[in-house]
Amino acid sequence: MKILKYLLTLFLISGAIFFVFISNLESSYAIHKSIGISAPKEVVFEALQNTKDWNLWLPNLKKTSQYTDTNNVHWRANNRLITVGVHKQNTPSFIEHQIKIEGHSPINSSWELSQEHSQTTAKVTLHGQLSFWEKILSLWKGYPNKQLSSYLEASTNINNYLEQQMNVHSIKIKNIGNQPEQWIISTAITSLSIADSAAEKLVLLAKQDSLILQKSPFILSTKENYHIAYLTTSVVPDLPIDKEYQIRKLPNTTYVNATLKGGYTYLPKAIKEVENYAQKTGYKISETLPLKLQLVKGEKDTKNPANWFTEIWIPIEQKSIESLTAN
Structure with missing residues (x-):
């Protein structure tokens, strides 16, 4: 009986320590990437603003039965529902989207655009707040860096997409x-x-x-x-x-x-x-x-x-x- 009490006490103490440890982990995160795009920033901004056509340069996105509503576009990727809406914008130099992935806290995706000649540089930042369970995932599966880095890498497809679009006639x-x-x-x-x-x-x-x-x-x-x-x-x-x-x-x-x-x-x-x-x-x-x-x-x-x-x-x-x- 004493052994059971001892084990239970040890379990509760360990749980409390683990809870305090997870709670004290940094909640906020920000992941950055710079992308060179061979198109004027007005064209880049327009493509980012048009969330209905994101699947043209993010091929993993698939349309859902409820494709759009008043403010958002709904996609499906990797068997998860993804909702995208424009959160903030300052034409044509800055735009921020709020991305909601099923089962996760909202992610803010910011694009800061600057242009030199016909080349646009996009500074992309993914930032947000981790929930308690997402903090555990960050220890176990490297969330969100590992998962969101793949999104940032896929975002470079916007350059090829717009380069082709600019030459369509x-x-x-x-x-x-x-x-x-x-x-x-x-x-x-x-x-x-x-x-x-x-x-x-x-x-x-x-x-x-x-x-x-x-x-x-x-x-x-x-x-x-x-x-x-x-x-x-x-x-x-x-x-x-x-x-x-x-x-x-x-x-x-x-x-x-x-x-x-x-x-x-x-x-x-x-x-x-x-x-x-x-x-x-x-x-x-x-x-x-x-x-x-x-x-x-x-x-x-x-x-x-x-x-x-x-x-x-x-x-x-x-x-x-x-x-x-x-x-």
């Missing part, structure tokens, strides 16, 4: 058609990246002079420059010549209509494909008329060039009989 030639003569109001721009702000300014200038603009803005492009333009009414008032814009008439024109899904760097390739198509159908690219671009979806809508969508109208002329015979 498609060109589609739709048809040949005519556009009647049109009055336009336009102003020169230095690059396509300022098209949206230039269009807003042009609207204000036109309003001051009581000009009525029609439909959406488009871009006229020649070898020398770009102009942002709107269609306007055919009745044009007499205006001083020192305006920040010009009004002119585009003649009746035959165009090849094509679309480009992808970054503006692929515009020369799209134009070349249209030129080849025009030549095969008995036309040539006009050397005097500008081509028209409409930025249906651009940098204002998404920072990822792979998702930009541009309508292209390239002016063409029928080849002369002599050139057709020569070909």
